[in-house]
Amino acid sequence: MSASTPGHDDPVRPLPGWFDDAKLGVMITWGLYSVPAWAPLDDRLVRLLAEHGEGADRDRSYHAEADADGFDPIVTTSYSEWYQNSVSVPGSPTWHHHRETYGDRTYADFRDDFAAAVEQWSPEPWAQLCAAAGARYVVPLAKHHDGFLMWPSHTPNPHRPDWALERDVLGEFRDAAEARGMRFGIYYSGGIDWTFANLPILRADDVARAVPDSPEYAGYADAHWRELIERYRPAVLWNDIGYPSAAEPEKLFAHYREAVPDGVVNERFYAGTPDFLTPEYATRATSGGSKWETVRGVGLSFGYNRQEDASWTTSGPDLVELLMDVVSKGGNLLLGIGPDATGRISPEQDAALRELGAWLAVNGDAVYGSxxxxxxxxxxxxxxxxxxxxxxxxxxxxxxxxxxxxxxxxxxxxxxxxxxxxxxxxxxxxxxxxxxxxxxxxxxxxxxxxxxxxxxxxxxxxx
Structure with missing residues (x-):
């Protein structure tokens, strides 16, 4: 996920009604990082989260700011999906953990482990859980910052052969989700791809400057988004951390809106005319203004962190409170869950989502379409x-x-x-x-x- 949200254009296109009616979505963060599935947990993150939580009215992540003591959340991020970056910083908590656990294995060595684990995965439990939670749309990851592709793309990575799954997990999950009446969106890290440049990122302030600026990467990212649109017809284009300007995002948006007229685009291309804004681990203090969607994990990570137990997991009742605070102020809630390498959701996250769904089954009239x-x-x-x-x-x-x-x-x-x-x-x-x-x-x-x-x-x- 993003570590900061630079300035953006306000949405100007009339918002497709389904998105404003939906209120609740689930993001699924699954990839090579789900094999080590580790990030440090630090009480200071809880303090930063509280400062950026309810009523903070900030469109920035609490991970974006170092405190007065020099604690920089990039180096010690609780986001397990940033494992490749964290392990590349000598002396970081993840660097020490990796050496003690995996010795001299590299991040790329997790590729075969993950591909083997994926063979045990079925899309049905994911779709069943998201539907039971009351979600009206889902947003799985097609590519995170490590550049690994979660579908068999026609545009392979030019710098790392076989840096993609052979199994079409996106297509399988789309079919299972749509069969249960949920819309299917796609997350793609357009701004960061460490197979092209800028690994590691050492400071939070450097994230926005880490977008590869080569014509090669611009063509690569544009080809991927166009392929994803053509292949899956996603209801949501959920880009992250910017986009190369040479890729001409306005042309991409026009192509997408012609192909999917009621599709929506988030603002994290940092260009063009988005449909909604995406504060991360933060909510607005009041209603009004542009359509927004707060995005956050059920815990302190989007990807699976094997260290997170119930004490680090938002409970079902707390998710209900969060949802109603967000919806009362005109927002949607996009909840992030992180499966392990085989696709299993932790019992803590599973229970929290099912509690939320049980509440919505009784009280949904106060939420959906409101x-x-x-x-x-x-x-x-x-x-x-x-x-x-x-x-x-x-x-x-x-x-x-x-x-x-x-x-x-x-x-x-x-x-x-x-x-x-x-x-x-x-x-x-x-x-x-x-x-x-x-x-x-x-x-x-x-x-x-x-x-x-x-x-x-x-x-x-x-x-």
Whole structure:
């Protein structure tokens, strides 16, 4: 993933409606790095994550900034998919780990290990999990920064023979995902390819300058994106860390939009006219502005990190809170999961996604197809946090903290006149309430995490 987000043009094309309706996607980061599957974990990363988390209103990754003590998240990144870069920095935690675990084996030596492991993979468990999580689109990786191709491309790597899978895992997963009603997008690292240049990257500030600038690479990246469009008709072009200007991205966008009229393009080409913005491990503080999608792993890595246990994994209830905070402010949530080399998802990530899906199965009306209300968030007099969404004239108030009996209405709803109120997943209408005073306790639903959602019909005018 990206370590920084330079300036970009604001989207100007009308956004295809399906993307604004979808709200939830899953990114799958799988490649050679899934063999060593290791990155250091450091409490300082948790602190940086908190600084760039809810309400931070930054379109930058928390991995992008070194602190006052010189702690640079590139050298000690928790992103396991950056393994090749990290192991190339003498003295780094990953360099020490690699020497102790693999001796003098090189990163390229993982190629055969990975190709053998892929033979055990089936696309069905991935598709089943993403559907169970309630995702409406999926974005697997076609190429990460190491340049290894996850499909049998007609444009092979000119510097490293056999630097691609023979098995078409992209095509197999696309078929399995689309059979379950999910749209299929593709991630491609257009800005960094270490088989061409700039390995290693030593400082976070150098990431944006690491794009190979040769005509050879421009032609190579352009050929790949065009092949991916022709072969898979992706619903999302999810590029990362820039793009060589000589590849003429505007022409690529025009070709894509002719081939896939309702497809969407992210802003990380850093050129042209994107459809949405992609803050990483960060959310907006308010609604409004261009369409956005926050992207983050379920843990502190996108790729599989064998060190991450439940303590480093976002729980199902916390994913629900994150989703509702993002959706209330007009965003989508793209959650990253990292399979091991054989394609297995960790039990911790699997459980978290299924909990999220169980919640959406009950409360999806507050999410899918919804839009931001004129107010995104609120608190009751008791301090309970509330997030608002609106759909088809109804207002949905998601209580991030469980209400008790007789809880007062949030201030924005105190003037609601003769509103019909329903706790989603309950036995029926709470009643027609003026001022929403004295709401009863919401139902307890075994196997479904909090929060609880109150539907208010019709949506009142906020005070």
């Amino acid at each position: 839009r931001s209300w004129r107010v995104a968030e609120d608190r009751t007099a008791e301090g309970l946090r509330v997030r608002y969404t609106e759909r088809d004239g109804d207002l949905y108030a998601t209580f991030l903290d469980r209400p008790s009996a007789g809880v007062s209405a949030p201030p924005r709803l105190a003037g609601a006149a003769h509103a019909e109120c329903v706790w989603l997943g309950g036995d029926g209408t709470v009643g027609t309430v003026t001022g929403l005073a004295g709401l009863p306790v919401p139902p307890v639903r075994p196997g479904v995490p909090e929060p609880t959602v109150l539907r208010i019909s019709p949506a009142p005018d906020p005070r």
